[in-house]
Amino acid sequence: MIDLTDPIVLARLQFAFTISFHIIFPATSIGLASFLAFVHWRWLRTGEEIFLTLFDYWIKPFAVVFGMGVVSGLMMSYEFGTNWSVFSDKAGPVIGPLMGYEVMTAFFVEAGFLGVMLFGRDRVGPRLHFFASFMVAAGTLASAFWILSVNSWMQTPAGYAINEAGQFVPEDWFEIVFNPSFPYRLVHMVFAAYLTTALVIAGTGAFHLLRNNENQPVRKMFSMALWFIAIIAPLQILAGDQHGLNTYEHQPAKVAALEGHFKTRSAAPEYLFGWPNMDTGEIDYAVSIPYLGSWILTHDFHAEIIGLDQFDRQDWPNVPILFWSFRIMVGLGLLFFCLGLMGLVQRFRGRLYDSRLLAVSALLLGPTGYVAVLCGWITTEVGRQPYTIYGLLRTVDSASPVAAPAVATSLIAIVLVYLFIFGLGTVYVLRLLAQMPPDSPAQLSRSLLDQGGRRAVKILKLLKISRGAR
Amino acid sequence: MDFALIWAFILAVSVFVYVALDGFDLGVGILFPLLRDEEERDTAISAIAPVWDGNETWLVLGGGGLLAAFPLAYSVIFPALYVPLIVMLLALIFRGVAFEYRVHSRKRKWFWDRAFFGGSLMAAFSQGIALGAWLQGIEVTGRAYAGGWWDWVSPFSVATGLAVICGYALLGAAWINLKTEGPLQQRIESLIRPLAAGTVGFIVAVSAWTPLLDGRYSLRWFAWPTMLYAVPVPILVGLTVLALWRSIEKGRALRAFFCAEALFLLCYIGLGISVWPDIVPTNITIHEAAAPDKSLAFLLVGAVVMVPAILIYTAAAYWIFRGKVRHGGYHH
Ligand code: HDD
């Protein structure tokens, strides 16, 4: 069970808590920064006011989220030293320079251009202002590149040697940066951030559409977000599948746990639900599809699949957590795919803005991208246990020599401050999103025009009736 | 090439840039209770809103650079300073979100104004404490910190904590003096001299105290020939204070600001002379803590390209937002 007097357990809890908060903000700001740069560019190209309205609308929540991302990230970069000093001493020569590159090529770029993006429209020309938005978006992607390289190296270490002090030292930087799981993780995470943001935008659009489906900026954001979901959701499923195959190759114990395969066998089933029992090595209450498990991992119905019995019991990760976090992520991924599909169907039926079912689904799924992201990360990180550097450095050998009361006190302080600060931040963001974006008269008349046909006639009739009634 | 030395220099520079830049915006926070009304506070916030994020990033570079270039020092110093560092981070959270939150909060703007003040004050205090605790020496066995979790508290570290608060307040006052006009500017201007006097008082006290901490420090300052480097520092401090006085007299706000910064630079150099060549004072030297050349060289390539670029566009951002802040400040 969890022993709350063990400083290592406390440090793990603290890390898990702070990183889980942190990842929510980058997941939003990576997506929103790209979205803002995109509408900014459309505005420069077309001069249509609606894009500027969208930019002005979304930059406010972006500023709040970005601020929260910065302060929670600062905590992360110091936590490696305060809580995981042995790990830092050993892995520093390899991961330190990657994080150094992240600071120089990402954080400074974001920070340097953010001020101009937020406050500079009246002070610089439109082109320079667009350039600032673009650089902020590029910075967020660069950040994801480097930090995911670090994380992937911890999952699938490559290109290193070990020196006499027991430190990991670099041999080949290319192999380190582009370690075997990195490309998969990068693609999957960037898609995840885009998808999560698109869901938030679609959810916001849906919320307003349900009250007023004539507001042009609302329609525009809803339509853009649903295009996005329709395109990215299927790609994300493909990327996730490839990611899983890669993990099966390099970390078979993780995949065995997340699939619930305790025993090595051929023609393995795919468990849909159940409760993995680590004591008996069985899946209790299992609901499964025969043969599918083998097919998913090898594309062959009869292939032999590696189970947890191939590994020492002390090298097992926690099976129930993995089994369920993985299923929640995949389940949500499939739901997002359905939402994208529904959007396409209604669009071609010309009912994108009128379908209540679509709007309600988008609203309900709005915040669930975060759940998928968190479940994905829990799958990745819990699946790496009991190691911090997979197969090489155990978590119990990574922590700082800090007394339990110090870690416990800081953990409590951090939990209280985070819940208060980020809880309120969420309230402020929701308040901003609850405001309807302004709709200008020019846009209203345009909207009457481009609806054409039946709708326009109907509206004209309504206008006449109301005038006649007066 | 001696990569360890180059990196020690780069890190020393980035920590100084951090102190020089975030010092003034933490200082503005420390002076917050002295501002009289909503409008003055909005103006003061606007004087730092476009740049604080960039300023704070130098702290990330300091931490990240230490991990990359001197992993042993990072993993000894951070556990030793566990409590002040966590307090600093939590304090920086409060002051960092206050920028946005005070705009969006309807009834609780006063709360975020206080959070901005408290966060800035605590961040400055814990940075000063961390400095003092580092300077007084850290216990090490093998490759790890060997002390307890309260070792950082001492009269000396509390004194350095107060010194940093006073010094940052000076920088903040010099910045507000530069960026604002009218009654606010006049009131703050009259604070600069007392704050400078206080800062110099702390400098004298801490300088007199440091050699008592460890025989090696006094050897550095009072023995031939190292004394030769050390002697100009106090003389230059005296000259800088003089120049600061005169700039205030003549109303030269920019020059006053740079004089205040120069005071920090001189203390920083004095500190460097004291601890050289250690990175964990009295225990671990720069070369002992350095990562292998392969790590240092790899990151150096990036630093040579990126750091000048960063300095250029940071300067450009300051240029774009140059001049006095108008009442009410910026919006987005
Ligand atoms: C919107 C978010 C989202 C969605 C819809 C999905 N994922 Fe995911 N997944 C992530 C967000 C995510 C993530 C948070 O981004 C992770 C954590 C680490 C990473 O690289 O991506 C992740 C990790 C992750 C891993 C762990 C890899 C490892 O630990 O080595 C696997 C096997 C998958 N995903 C597979 C899938 C599949 C088959 C999906 C199909 C529906 C899927 N994911 C949808």
Ligand code: HEM
């Ligand atoms: C960003 C999303 C991430 C989430 C949600 C996440 C989540 C977690 C969780 C839940 C744990 C605890 C696992 C356990 O103790 O069973 C953990 C541990 C850890 N993770 Fe991550 N992680 C993320 C990213 C990263 C990244 C990018 C890195 C490296 C750069 C990283 C490094 C670590 C380390 C050092 C630990 C501590 C050792 C341990 O207990 O495993 N994590 N993380």
Ligand code: HEM
């Ligand atoms: C997959 C995991 C992660 C991703 C994708 C990620 C991405 C980002 C992004 C995009 C930002 C910019 C600020 C924002 O937009 O909110 C940011 C901020 C930050 N992140 Fe993370 N991060 C991850 C995990 C981590 C970890 C594990 C650390 C700790 C080493 C870390 C350290 C930081 C720091 C220090 C900042 C603040 C930078 C600044 O001052 O601008 N991040 N992160």
